[in-house]
Amino acid sequence: MLKITNLKKTFNAGTINEKTALEGLNLHLKDGDFVTVIGGNGAGKSTLQNAIAGVWKPDCGTIEIDGVDVTNMPEHKRAQFLGRVFQDPMKGTAPDMEIAENLAIAARRGTKRKLIWGVRKAEREEYKKLLATLDLGLEDRLSTKVGLLSGGQRQAVTLLMATLRRPKLLMLDEHTAALDPKTAAKVLELTDRIVTENKLTTLMITHNMNDAIAHGNRLIMMYDGHVVVDVEGEEKKKLTVQDLLNMFAQASGKEFANDRAMLS
Amino acid sequence: MAFLYALPGAIAEGLIWGLMAIGVYISYKILDIADLTVDGSICTGACVCAVLLGLGVPAWLSLIIAFAAGALTGIVTGLLHTALGIPSILAGILTQLMLYSINLAILGGKALVAIDSRSLELLVNMSDRTRSIISAGMIVAGTIVVLWLFFYTEVGLTLKSTGDNPDMSRAQGVNVNFNKVLGLAIANGIVALAGALLAQYKGSANINDGKGAIVIGLAAIFIGLSVSLKIKPNFVVSLIGVVCGGIVYYIVYNFVILLGMKTDYLKMLSAIIVALFLAIPYLKEQYFTKPKDLRPSAVSSNHNTGGDANA
Ligand SMILES: Nc1ncnc2c1ncn2[C@@H]1O[C@H](COP(=O)(O)OP(=O)(O)O)[C@@H](O)[C@H]1O
Ligand SMILES: [Mg+2]
Numbered sequence: 064m065l066k067i068t069n070l071k072k073t074f075n076a077g078t079i080n081e082k083t084a085l086e087g088l089n090l091h092l093k094d095g096d097f098v099t100v101i102g103g104n105g106a107g108k109s110t111l112q113n114a115i116a117g118v119w120k121p122d123c124g125t126i127e128i129d130g131v132d133v134t135n136m137p138e139h140k141r142a143q144f145l146g147r148v149f150q151d152p153m154k155g156t157a158p159d160m161e162i163a164e165n166l167a168i169a170a171r172r173g174t175k176r177k178l179i180w181g182v183r184k185a186e187r188e189e190y191k192k193l194l195a196t197l198d199l200g201l202e203d204r205l206s207t208k209v210g211l212l213s214g215g216q217r218q219a220v221t222l223l224m225a226t227l228r229r230p231k232l233l234m235l236d237e238h239t240a241a242l243d244p245k246t247a248a249k250v251l252e253l254t255d256r257i258v259t260e261n262k263l264t265t266l267m268i269t270h271n272m273n274d275a276i277a278h279g280n281r282l283i284m285m286y287d288g289h290v291v292v293d294v295e296g297e298e299k300k301k302l303t304v305q306d307l308l309n310m311f312a313q314a315s316g317k318e319f320a321n322d323r324a325m326l327s
Numbered sequence: 328m329a330f331l332y333a334l335p336g337a338i339a340e341g342l343i344w345g346l347m348a349i350g351v352y353i354s355y356k357i358l359d360i361a362d363l364t365v366d367g368s369i370c371t372g373a374c375v376c377a378v379l380l381g382l383g384v385p386a387w388l389s390l391i392i393a394f395a396a397g398a399l400t401g402i403v404t405g406l407l408h409t410a411l412g413i414p415s416i417l418a419g420i421l422t423q424l425m426l427y428s429i430n431l432a433i434l435g436g437k438a439l440v441a442i443d444s445r446s447l448e449l450l451v452n453m454s455d456r457t458r459s460i461i462s463a464g465m466i467v468a469g470t471i472v473v474l475w476l477f478f479y480t481e482v483g484l485t486l487k488s489t490g491d492n493p494d495m496s497r498a499q500g501v502n503v504n505f506n507k508v509l510g511l512a513i514a515n516g517i518v519a520l521a522g523a524l525l526a527q528y529k530g531s532a533n534i535n536d537g538k539g540a541i542v543i544g545l546a547a548i549f550i551g552l553s554v555s556l557k558i559k560p561n562f563v564v565s566l567i568g569v570v571c572g573g574i575v576y577y578i579v580y581n582f583v584i585l586l587g588m589k590t591d592y593l594k595m596l597s598a599i600i601v602a603l604f605l606a607i608p609y610l611k612e613q614y615f616t617k618p619k620d621l622r623p624s625a626v627s628s629n630h631n632t633g634g635d636a637n638a
Contacts, residue, residue, distance in 0.1 A: 143500055147498045154492070157491035158491060160491055164487075168485060168499050177482065
């Protein structure tokens with residue numbers, strides 16, 4: 064499904080701020096994999112997703128989605144394969160536009176947009192039903208500007224937008240980190256439901272090790288621009304937070320003095 | 328009494344400037360770009376129209392060609408910005424400067440080209456104010472209807488989202504760069520159309536027409552939106568508000584002239600009005616809002632929580 068080979072990216076090359084964020088990363092996702100991604104701050108997790116999305120060009124390496132080499136494809140073209148939810152709830156929706164308009168734009172991801180009505184009547188009914196499944200009382204607020212919603216509501220809408228048109232790969236970047244615990248739990252539950260129902264191949268970054276263990280069928284840990292741990296199936300199910308901390312210590316060569324470093 | 332006499336003229340001219348303000352609304356409010364091409368493209372519209380009328384082209388056709396010329400200036404700014412990576416403000420300034428030379432060339436090197444408003448069949452004309460108000464009003468209404476329809480199409484919605492949230496737009500497969508060029512083309516097309524009407528109304532095109540047009544446009548937008556947003560914050564009402572803002576601006580303008588203020592100072596007045604409107608939201612935020620609750624429990628409902636941008 065997703066095949067990343069020898070991916071490298073250095074920011075600000077040749078300056079004192081030079082930072083190699085991806086160091087020849089290799090990753091291969093199978094169809095239907097639900098992968099949780101953990102790793103310390105600055106490990107390169109967000110950079111990996113930005114590379115897949117095509118926010119900039121990598122220095123070298125190739126990215127293939129479902130057999131298509133997208134390495135040189137511009138971001139807006141690649142979007143046809145991808146659904147994204149960001150950590151910042153403000154980033155995934157257009158605040159000055161209605162909920163229905165946001166959804167309608169997402170429903171046409173990857174199609175050629177035409178000079179025909181942007182939100183059809185029948186669509187509104189469909190969105191109503193979809194919003195009702197969120198159980199956030201948004202089904203009667205189709206014409207509300209998204210900017211008036213809470214962060215949690217916005218993330219839930221963004222999640223719908225990312226999956227409205229079935230993406231080949233769903234990418235979630237700490238999408239519950241900015242939410243209060245109760246809302247975060249709800250959005251995560253919603254994520255699980257959508258991913259399972261649609262059998263989506265998913266790459267979910269989280270800073271919460273318990274969540275990383277509890278969700279998905281596979282877990283990878285990143286350190287310094289590499290994938291240092293990759294476990295799946297039964298082995299993954301049996302993981303504990305202590306296991307993860309030990310693995311981190313082994314990979315980084317450091318005793319894990321302060322687990323905050325990894326949790327944050 | 329003199330004021331009442333000046334009123335129809337102020338309304339006619341205000342309608343034309345209101346049309347121009349709709350163009351500025353598209354770049355400034357919808358695309359979120361302060362586009363300084365406007366000062367040049369309004370003059371391009373005036374020059375193209377005056378020259379074409381002189382060549383015997385019918386008034387309506389010269390308006391359409393003026394629109395196309397304006398759209399072209401928007402495309403130039405758009406490409407300078409998106410294809411060459413020049414900041415949008417600078418891109419607009421560069422095009423504006425280029426247009427000074429081009430407008431002069433259009434006028435055949437003269438600083439002023441007169442329109443023979445007695446023998447030509449014009450759509451708007453200072454000496455027939457009723458007719459001017461009706462024609463300008465119909466063109467404005469037509470423009471609003473077309474824009475209203477357009478901005479609810481699939482393409483139109485992505486144009487709105489491009490200005491509202493470019494990150495989201497790209498993630499949803501929208502070609503943000505193309506949309507910026509398209510939006511600037513439409514905006515400057517409308518501005519040039521207003522310039523063409525203005526030339527017909529005044530009976531001439533002058534190389535210095537349109538200096539400070541962007542500021543007048545912004546003033547009309549701020550005046551208009553300060554009322555229309557309170558009535559109903561939707562697209563059509565906003566556009567109507569912007570046009571009314573233009574009319575109010577010109578009525579005030581005429582009133583101030585009647586009070587005996589020298590027209591030389593009016594640009595200063597416009598700039599101050601715009602500066603005030605731009606400053607008000609900032610001042611409100613700085614001095615009149617309570618500190619926000621930043622505890623984690625409040626974070627989900629707080630719109631200023633960025634978190635890390637994660638770019
Ligand atoms: N656009 C950028 N420009 C410069 N440096 C960047 C950029 N994006 C990420 N980095 C750097 O790359 C490293 C990895 O960042 P990131 O992928 O965001 O880490 P995380 O695993 O916490 O998501 C960090 O040192 C970060 O400062
Ligand atoms: Mg990150």
